[in-house]
Amino acid sequence: MDFLFTYSPTSKNHQSQCSSFLLTIIPFLLPLLNYQLIPAQASICRTSCGNIPITYPFGIDDGCGSPYYRHILDCSELGKLELRTPSGRYPVHSISYTDPHILVIDPFMWNCQDGDNFRPTKPFSLDTSTHLSLSPQNDYLFFNCSEDNVIVEPKPMFCERFPERCDSSCDSSSYLCRHLPNCGSALRGGSSSCCSYYPKATESLRLMLKFCASYTSVYWRNNGAAQMPYEAQVPEYGVRIDFDIPVTTRCLQCQDMKKGGGTCGFDTQTQNFLCLCGQGNNITTFCKDHSASQHKSVGVIAGTVSAVSAAGVLGIGAGIWYLMKVRAKAPVTCGVQSNENRLF
Structure with a gap:
């Protein structure tokens, strides 16, 4: 979602008001947008379809297997x-x-x-x-x-x-x-x-x-x-x-029960290896490697969030409504002088 802020300087006082307004709203918007764009694994990779077991190198959920x-x-x-x-x-x-x-x-x-x-x-x-x-x-x-x-x-x-x-x-x-x-x-x-x-x-x-x-x-x-x-x-x-069953050291480490017993998978965008550890934790090494940072790229597993969700939109809307209420008596809103090109 792109936000367009138009700016028409009229006075030093107006510039101060616009800067103050932006500094006020940005802390509200960025955490909400960033939070909603981080994927969450919808579920652990399914291990069967009917009575047929599904395991590495196959997967029936995107991002699972090879x-x-x-x-x-x-x-x-x-x-x-x-x-x-x-x-x-x-x-x-x-x-x-x-x-x-x-x-x-x-x-x-x-x-x-x-x-x-x-x-x-x-x-x-x-x-x-x-x-x-x-x-x-x-x-x-x-x-x-x-x-x-x-x-x-x-x-x-x-x-x-x-x-x-x-x-x-x-x-x-x-x-x-x-x-x-x-x-x-x-x-x-x-x-x-x-x-x-x-x-x-x-x-x-x-x-x-x-x-x-x-x-x-x-x-x-x-x-x-x-x-x-x-x-x-x-x-x-x-x-x-x-x-063929592609065998790699990283996949063997990921599957090792002593190291967390993860599931071998991959990033759906880059197809790079990922160790899927459940609860949305996707690691590039193995599940008990606490020194490794979690992988958080959009669209790793089918069912992850790929855009701002409804909850995020409502959160942003609530923040904007609050700011509008507080600034209801302000004479100028960041140089936006008419209803035709107003952001809010």
């Missing part, structure tokens, strides 16, 4: 977690922090209930600047591809004949095509075809979908309860996305 993953997760009021990517928003099935990966479900992909009814779909893609990557544990199955445009052949036989073009073939004899997860016989007896191909990039996935009716992604889930080696991995529908 800035590498800012704005990629969204938690609805109903506790449904979604992943944002350039190709859309996808329900998150689970997040693992020990074997760092996210499992998402793409509702546009083919599933067992579709059978021979292939719906229009669009390719799944990621923003690589967020340190996310498609896991090599994914397999992609394509259905009803045009053999005039896509090489659809049993991969072992094709690779023996054309080793230099082996990577470009879509394997029609793949294990997953013959044993579709949860519905192994969904396409048997029909006219639909299936082949397995791992796209090297989003562009190659788009190209495949240009000549194929639909596709689906299958990831291999580790089955810890498996009794036999061949049962150690179980195929399931979904997209596995691997992520």
Whole structure:
């Protein structure tokens, strides 16, 4: 809020009155404005969305976690977690922090209930600047591809004949095509075809979908309860996305329970590291470092005050009203001589 004081000197007495007035009002205005512009953390970073734990490097509140993953997760009021990517928003099935990966479900992909009814779909893609990557544990199955445009052949036989073009073939004899997860016989007896191909990039996935009716992604889930080696991995529908966990000394110090047990976060304006200690205390070191000054830049955590609040406006108004009442009989108000350009 900018205040414009117009000044028209008429006499030494008038100058003295104006100076006295400014010296009187400034002590009232500055503390009120300054107080209202200091942010207060609205709440501690949420640690879950529904039944899915949310911890570093992720955050569902702005300023929590690592800035590498800012704005990629969204938690609805109903506790449904979604992943944002350039190709859309996808329900998150689970997040693992020990074997760092996210499992998402793409509702546009083919599933067992579709059978021979292939719906229009669009390719799944990621923003690589967020340190996310498609896991090599994914397999992609394509259905009803045009053999005039896509090489659809049993991969072992094709690779023996054309080793230099082996990577470009879509394997029609793949294990997953013959044993579709949860519905192994969904396409048997029909006219639909299936082949397995791992796209090297989003562009190659788009190209495949240009000549194929639909596709689906299958990831291999580790089955810890498996009794036999061949049962150690179980195929399931979904997209596995691997992520990195940026580890820094400052974050480890911040999380150390002996040093206060803070939450790693960042300044939403500069993206510099912050240790979030609750009750609006955002420190650049760790929570029990009493020698460090608190970080007080506007907009550190979503929900902080970024402008003069209603309480501040009322406070300023009360101060101005009091001064007007005291100076009601004053003949001149700082050189403002008419109602057209009066400040008060």
